[in-house]
Amino acid sequence: MCLGFVFNKKLKTLCPFEEFSSPELVKEKVKPCENLVSNNVPGVIDKNNEDYNFSNLPTTTIYNSLNSNITTNTYYSTCERLIQFNDNHCGIYDLCTKFVRNLKKLSRMEVEKRTDYCEYITQWVYDEVRKIPNIVLENMNDTDALREFFNAIYEILRKLDITDCFFSTMNINFYEQKEKKYLHDYFKNYEKLKDENICKDDECKRYCKYIFFINDLYGKYINRSCYCYKSEGCKEHYPYYFKCDDNYNPHTLLAT
Template sequence: MLENWDNSLEQLKAGCNERTCCDYLNYWLHEKMEKSRYNQKTIQYIYAAWDVINRNRKKGYNYCWYKNFKLASSEFNNKKQLYEFLEHYDSIKNKLNNVDSSNNIEYCTFIKKMFDLYLEMEKSNTAQIYNDEIRYFQQKINCELSYVKTKCSDKCLHLVFQTKNDNFCQPNENNIGELSKSPKKYEDFNSEENIDIYCNFCTEILPLERDYPGINELCKKLARNLIDITKETAENNDDIKNNCEYLTHWIYDEMRKLPSSTSQSIGNIPFVHKLLDAGYRINETLKNKHCRFKYYRDYSFEELKEMKELHDFFKIYNDINNKITTIGSENSNYCKYISHIYDLYKKYIKNCCEYYYKENHYNDNCSDYFNCDKTYDPNNLLIKLNCSSKLSDEESKKVYDVATIDRLAKLMTEKSEEQSKLLSKSMSEKSKVQTESLAELVTVKPQEQSELIFKDRNVLITSENLFSALLNDPFYVASLGFFGLLGIFFTLFCFYKFTPLGSNFRKKSSGYEISKNNYNQKGRKKLLYENSESNNTNLKNRPYKLAYQSS
């Protein structure tokens, strides 16, 4: 074949050109050698023979040079799969054009698989071995994004160059039908209508477009939405608050789709601060009403996604509740969605709510995405739908225990009151019995006045037993220890201040200080004296300098 390469190309020209035919030959040969498990020496002989054939060919003829794929088997298969997909993409596209939307699932699934393979290769630690395939994919698919978006709309394939996540689209966990206006709000926020007139607000964002494709368009949408909200709801503060909550969750969710890490705090992601700062500057231009959105700098995009899901659920809770009787075949979808929300509900309730034991009052710390009113407990819907993940009333109440701030104190108080009542009742009954039969039952020993002995010897109450009972109570032990130490310190203080012993101790202490001071003064005097003598001895040798003042 190599010796007659030009003839081979002529025969295959309908299916491939010179470059692609040579690529096919290389992939075919390597796959054959790999399946035959040739050793490295044999492979080298084959490639050496290939070289000899090319060198012996006359000039002016076409050549096909070998590619030595020094790759692991899985890496070679990845290269081959993506290459073949790109070579046959036009054929796939033609077939996709000839089927209606209901029959394109198989084609779209295959295209999605190849797009996933591209992302896997691009993100791998050995991405350099895939450079040719990655470059070829980008050149080929870059002009096909609008097409795949239209034909495979549910796959989000048009985001392939804008994401570093494993999935192009996040799972639509709340896809449960048109239950409320919340999906429509997000759809309005994402509209591209008239966004270019707001480009002046985003001049500082434009340079980020290279690293974060789509951020400039998102900035213009944010500017338009902020201004539209204040215009539409200028007279109603509740509407502004409601729409601003939607806008807050929308902007974080859209930023999450830009290339970044979903696990780190957004305060550590550079473009987040710059985009939100642009939003703050837009707010400053709105004199009457501002749409304030929070900067959750310590949260990750994954946490913000969960907060959005909770927010949207509470907004549509009543719609779901009203529709339960007509759900029918959609029951499993509802159960799956609400079970997912209930897991988030249990996760966030401790930080968002503060309940009071056996009271209806509560504090709501996350009102922008959480509802602490027990009426909106997702488990209520799970019970009505008879979902397998529902909890019983008793189990459901335990969910609130972690968020009940005075539960332990109230339980201890109730327990203490119960024990006090039981003790009081018991002592009252014993006192009555003892009063009625004291003469018959009790003998008092004069020599041990603190000891009572019941004649039937069933009960023995002595001062030793009473002391032992007190020692077994930690409260009394701690109290006795504290007051005992306090008494010792007070006694020592009185001895020190008001007794001859303390007076003698103070005199000794002051005498020591006086002695020490006298010693130091004597030392200083002696030092001064020695210094003065030293100065006097040198005085004779020094010349005198007299200052005269003319009259």
């Protein structure tokens, strides 16, 4: 699996065999979050207090994979620069290692699958960044920790020669980004949400509340996301999180 990296000098340092460090050394430098004061300081809190994570939706499976645990000492040399920030922003080192793993997987994908996977990685990483303690600014580039985090990631993108998946680091509003993630996931899950057997009894009330919530977001974003012509359909300005096809309108689900 690593040979392609070994024989390519440009990618050589991404080989897992060169990315491991002593587990004891890493454990010594990266303290468990529960032992840090910063763990009690929340990141950017979602304005919507409801948790709309449904375990039986397709997007949940993908996000669980992206966020799955990874051996602490994997990709150490790439993410070591984040250790100095981990006490105040606990979890930022681990997030870096997961990000590198996910980008390596992206780099091995066939072209037609990369766009979709990149969209998931983008939504996932912004959502995880906002949860990091003491990350409370709207501009991600205003903190040394995040600046160093994305510097490391862009370095990996260059080494992996990924030219079709980039991440904005300027003027990111976490509240707005979370809304975009809700919309992105809604469109990805739409076919499953149409299934009349998706829920039972009281659980259906939660799904119904979720659809009403999405309907409000849909109304908020449709005018800025779609430019529609009388005879030629609609142009999608932000296809990575909003589909203009009226068949996806949440009203189609509320009417069933």
